[in-house]
Amino acid sequence: MPPDLAPADRFSSGPARSFPGAPRSYIGYMDGNFVEIRNGRTADVFDIGRILVETWQFAFRGLLADDFLDAMSPADQAVRHLGRRRTPDVRHCVAVDRLTGEIVGFVNFGPARGGSGAKAAEIYALYVRPPYQGIGIGSRLVKAAACRVMASGQASLFAWVLSTNPNRGFYERLGARPVEIGPIRLGGVTYEQIAYAWHDVEMLLTDDAGAR
Numbered sequence: 261m262p263p264d265l266a267p268a269d270r271f272s273s274g275p276a277r278s279f280p281g282a283p284r285s286y287i288g289y290m291d292g293n294f295v296e297i298r299n300g301r302t303a304d305v306f307d308i309g310r311i312l313v314e315t316w317q318f319a320f321r322g323l324l325a326d327d328f329l330d331a332m333s334p335a336d337q338a339v340r341h342l343g344r345r346r347t348p349d350v351r352h353c354v355a356v357d358r359l360t361g362e363i364v365g366f367v368n369f370g371p372a373r374g375g376s377g378a379k380a381a382e383i384y385a386l387y388v389r390p391p392y393q394g395i396g397i398g399s400r401l402v403k404a405a406a407c408r409v410m411a412s413g414q415a416s417l418f419a420w421v422l423s424t425n426p427n428r429g430f431y432e433r434l435g436a437r438p439v440e441i442g443p444i445r446l447g448g449v450t451y452e453q454i455a456y457a458w459h460d461v462e463m464l465l466t467d468d469a470g471a472r
């Protein structure tokens with residue numbers, strides 16, 4: 261298939277496939293090309309900033325104020341994530357389209373904010389570019405975070421999600437359960453958010469936890 265097709269076209273003829281012998285960090289898709297999950301690097305923050313703004317404006321239009329969404333800037337988000345990378349124990353993993361070399365999703369995680377306990381880790385951000393959603397990248401990113409969280413001795417993992425986010429079902433599919441409700445202020449407006457938790461992060465590493 262010609263390499264200049266849009267990602268959505270390359271995915272259009274069927275679900276993601278896995279390829280015998282491919283490392284577990286690879287996700288197979290059409291024509292034998294792969295999406296690879298790897299540890300984030302400092303230079304990735306520019307792509308991360310761009311993906312974050314693109315996915316927020318796509319997913320949260322109608323849920324958050326237009327003014328707030330329209331004012332979001334990839335450069336501001338890149339600076340924010342650069343700051344996060346400099347925070348001890350905060351990490352990123354990225355999903356890379358091996359055909360184009362493009363970063364198409366990322367997860368950012370580290371110690372729980374707000375004193376939720378030394379044994380808890382938090383996913384601060386999880387975003388997959390719209391054309392790449394629905395082929396298993398998000399679940400692989402969560403699993404990549406879970407592996408690293410376990411390796412650092414933390415037993416549980418959670419993520420805050422807007423109450424109105426239609427993607428809450430993604431966390432439920434991966435076995436997370438709602439544990440807390442709290443406020444979040446964005447652009448001067450207060451919204452409700454829900455914390456979804458995996459009390460035993462090891463459960464994410466079994467094959468039926470949103471596996472493909």
Ligand SMILES: CC(C)(COP(=O)(O)OP(=O)(O)OC[C@H]1O[C@@H](n2cnc3c(N)ncnc32)[C@H](O)[C@@H]1OP(=O)(O)O)[C@@H](O)C(=O)NCCC(=O)NCCS
Nearest residue numbers: 319387388393394395396397398399426427429430433470
């Ligand atoms: C939410 C998001 C990270 C999921 O990533 P993804 O790559 O599209 O999800 P996957 O393909 O890995 O899906 C894994 C499983 O969850 C299910 N799932 C995904 N989105 C879902 C949804 N909105 N509702 C219910 N189930 C969902 C999939 O069907 C799949 O189940 P299956 O294995 O039985 O087929 C991605 O869609 C995204 O970035 N969305 C916009 C921003 C967002 O909401 N981010 C997260 C909260 S801040």
